[in-house]
Amino acid sequence: MIKIGIYGATGYTGLELLKLLQRHPAAEIVWLTSENSAGQQFGDVFTVPPAIGKHALVASAAADLSAVDLVFCCLPHAVSLEPVARARAAGVKVIDLSADYRLKDPAIYEKTYNHAHTQRELLAQAVYGLPELHRAEIAGASLVANPGCYPTSVILGLAPLAHAGWLAGTVISDSKSGISGAGRSPSLKTHFVEANENVSPYNIGRVHRHLPEMEQELGNICKSANQQAGEWKIVFSPHLTPISRGMLSTIYVALPEDVSEAGVRAAYEAKYADEPLVYMLKPGQVATMGHTTNTNSCAIGLTFVPGTRTLIVTSSIDNLGKGASGAAVQNMNVMLGFAETTGLM
Amino acid sequence: MIKIGIYGATGYTGLELLKLLQRHPAAEIVWLTSENSAGQQFGDVFTVPPAIGKHALVASAAADLSAVDLVFCCLPHAVSLEPVARARAAGVKVIDLSADYRLKDPAIYEKTYNHAHTQRELLAQAVYGLPELHRAEIAGASLVANPGCYPTSVILGLAPLAHAGWLAGTVISDSKSGISGAGRSPSLKTHFVEANENVSPYNIGRVHRHLPEMEQELGNICKSANQQAGEWKIVFSPHLTPISRGMLSTIYVALPEDVSEAGVRAAYEAKYADEPLVYMLKPGQVATMGHTTNTNSCAIGLTFVPGTRTLIVTSSIDNLGKGASGAAVQNMNVMLGFAETTGLM
Amino acid sequence: MIKIGIYGATGYTGLELLKLLQRHPAAEIVWLTSENSAGQQFGDVFTVPPAIGKHALVASAAADLSAVDLVFCCLPHAVSLEPVARARAAGVKVIDLSADYRLKDPAIYEKTYNHAHTQRELLAQAVYGLPELHRAEIAGASLVANPGCYPTSVILGLAPLAHAGWLAGTVISDSKSGISGAGRSPSLKTHFVEANENVSPYNIGRVHRHLPEMEQELGNICKSANQQAGEWKIVFSPHLTPISRGMLSTIYVALPEDVSEAGVRAAYEAKYADEPLVYMLKPGQVATMGHTTNTNSCAIGLTFVPGTRTLIVTSSIDNLGKGASGAAVQNMNVMLGFAETTGLM
């Protein structure tokens, strides 16, 4: 059994992680931390059955790193930096669900998150935790930076085009998210009456915090396809929708002149044919949020607009599944040599 | 034109009031107060069209009582006590949407709200603002205490039985409310992900703050029917439902042996036949929230359970309409001699 | 008083129309038709207060055209053709909410709706009912074709650009609609469990039925700006969202090189400054569905993506308000010489 600790367990990613790990045959929860709810049980914070609710919550200072093999860090960005470093210093493997170890260039991190990156050496060792792009590195990693939900839906939706060198011009991702993506801290934005019966674009047209992740990962792929920087850029428009969990990116790409519909479809099929948690929809089908709700999969549909060069990629994930905690367990499975979908199907 | 001020305009009852008054042919908004948003416009706080959004928000200290004829007070309980008194001292008529002037007995107020009642003389002058019970008094009043939403649905649902002296034993009101009833301050309870896909009983089995209002008003009616105190009591169970606005009380009453179905129905029809904002559903129909959403009416259905003495009263209001701001405008119309439904249909 | 009949009153546009007309000081409902519910009252079909529910439903064959001045036709496309013609033959003014009289070219109608256009002479007299584009013609018209909801949100969102001759290349409208836009006939698509907790693109990448309307109206404006056909095209992607009523179009436009942000904003401000039912949001604001829910207005926000030529127009309407029945009453007001927003604010 793998002994597991979770930092910052009382948010939605912590809850989902606990539900997934409870089903995992080789995972044993050793401790859960919460600064605000230390001394309580998990069931005092969430309405969950006793099997999950019985776990005690402790302050992170009381979490014994020598008692665990692997730590999931579900703390907010910037707050994750130190606990991750402490866990690594204690020789514990780490999967960090924050943004703190995702961006390879600390200058971009600092500009994006407006916070100094205090762990640059560790950052160099971190692997971006998207197995569909970095499986081999994840298998050998001790620190994995779990991707953001928006980047997962966009990167998986565009990776086959990037590999083929077919990304060009302005790529538009009109993305829709459920409210759990905004976290559990109460705010006017997440108030039921404000979010219900509403669809709200937010942070559109600016450099959204998730954009550098997309550019880093898709940019790396493009380099391997000998595409110059600046040949393409992403306009990213997130929208809040009145849904608890789910995410859909509707992505608009202007295909190069010499690329055929069949060629594009073949590129996607080839890329994802053997992936256990990404699947292509049939021609004529579009991805909806419902394709992946309460799953750990990504569903992708391709629609070619007649009489134009426009390809519409619809990419659906559950923001708490393949967009966060499901991906974290997938990464754990890859790091520890379990079958990749253990506990995830 | 009647010149109007609103204290505490940036909650849901303030928003609804403003929408209703905008349609009212004789109402002119002079000022709106907000301590937190003073200096901003109403449209900076809510996503509303410019006709409503253009109004300035001022601190209550800057609100000129000499410039208005009537004030609506949308502040929380306990906070309303002083502003209402100041407005009355300035000779301004007041409709208070808080609980501060609803309970005739200050001792019950103080026990229920855990706060001293500092305006006992004024309390003696206040009229409980349910025109269906107190129309004549409201017409002559300078201070009207607008009823709570739950009490409105329950009192209107039971008043004809009380008048007839038919309330007896344990009356159960299983009430369901939309989330706007919980106010606009963000909390875990009103967080979209917590409230969505959920129905939650809360404060059941205890003396809910709204119970004394029901007992006071129904008790007064019963006294007129020569019913002793203690012959009936209400068990009141509020539930939060994933709805922005709406309220439904499903009320279970054990009818006395000698009362016929036809007699009960006749009593309700007689009581509400001439009421412009309460209507009886036909036999076989039950009230649903949908009957009154976005209206200022109350819809009542009667269902007799075969083979038992049980009457099920279904009573539906919009918690922001007849349950709050709609009732406040109805009271204004009665106080000022306008047709009672002006601006409300 | 204007005497009014409504054909096909038992859908959501009929319900909304009735609610709006009830508040209109000069409108008198004379008859409502329904083939399926003839003989019943409106209140047997919808949970509405008696003031609306009391109206009788008659078969269209029993609807006396000599008793009315104006008819709203809320029938489905193709079904509207004949009743509109009969009403016109009887000298009654008509506002048709179907698509039957919107497209000037009957060949495009027949291809789009797969149905012969049997009233070509009448079609020539019909005016497209968007007062913001055709106010003067509507004022003199006897037959007005009320626009579709999607076209309203997109045309109003792009008209100022078209006027200025700034539409170019591929314009993408990623549009989100509430479920009432799909009508009241039960289907799997509108089943609560299928639509709830879901966002679904549909009919994307094909020639959606609403696209020709957008092309006709924007194309006419462009011609006046001396733009050639083919210089721009719209990719239109409708999405179903779990909302009863509301519509948001997020529209992506690549601006010409020589156009400034200030110039674009000035063009929109100039176009809509005097419009009573279209309003521009301030710089930095984006339109959300919530801006227009339960209103008859259109709210428009402009966002310029730094470092690109991309303008994001967010255009919000209530699909049953400015997107259907609210626009129909606006058209009635213009046709009959009432103040344009009578009954609509």
Added chain:
Amino acid sequence: MIKIGIYGATGYTGLELLKLLQRHPAAEIVWLTSENSAGQQFGDVFTVPPAIGKHALVASAAADLSAVDLVFCCLPHAVSLEPVARARAAGVKVIDLSADYRLKDPAIYEKTYNHAHTQRELLAQAVYGLPELHRAEIAGASLVANPGCYPTSVILGLAPLAHAGWLAGTVISDSKSGISGAGRSPSLKTHFVEANENVSPYNIGRVHRHLPEMEQELGNICKSANQQAGEWKIVFSPHLTPISRGMLSTIYVALPEDVSEAGVRAAYEAKYADEPLVYMLKPGQVATMGHTTNTNSCAIGLTFVPGTRTLIVTSSIDNLGKGASGAAVQNMNVMLGFAETTGLM
């Protein structure tokens, strides 16, 4: 591996069953039937990942009973009668999710469902599939009648009182259900716009079809406690709420004079202490739908109303989990000797 067939797989209980069985280590799906969708794949009917979607749908006439060990029957009531009989005649074990084999008295079945019971001999062999009441009989059964969702929430909520002989007078169950309980066939009742932003009582005050199940099972327990028939009766009021899946029964019981709060709590604790899928909430807690959403458990809270004899039992299940498909898998586990919660946690 246990070879499994499912009759009527394309409803919500079939979908949920398939998801649960996919996780079950000993279950192998052999065939799924659908008369309407025969020839298609499951993924053509639901938006599910390929692991589930790949299953073929066949007409029931083509379903080979000799190839399976156990059949789940997810057909509507009355339609289940014959297929269950055929499966039993072929020696296949059956778990029937319809109402056809739940009521021991065929006369009550025929009156309740208005349909002749054509399989009376088989009915005599059927076991009511609530393991918390009939575990031993289920273990030896070949035909199990899976309980209805409403009866499960009410029976589990009242069984400890019935065992103790403490049921008396009029017991009121005000029950709230998600829309999936109404099935997948489109209807006005399940139309998104009708169900959303609404709470609707339905079939209240009449003998709801689920009432005889409650009376049969609770009556049998009461007999063992020497309670006479007629000493208690249930008033059952179901409500539709705008939720995809979930169920909450708020049950009001007048306790006998000589029963203490501690005694009642002890009776519940004793009854459910060892149950793997029923759990008691702590004093002060109430069950909400959220306690059991997407689980196969039942959560029960007890609230004693001060100053009265009223006990409020809050009983929460997921109507598709413990209320249908989860219970069916639990029954399968008991019948076949697997650990009872295999595949269910």
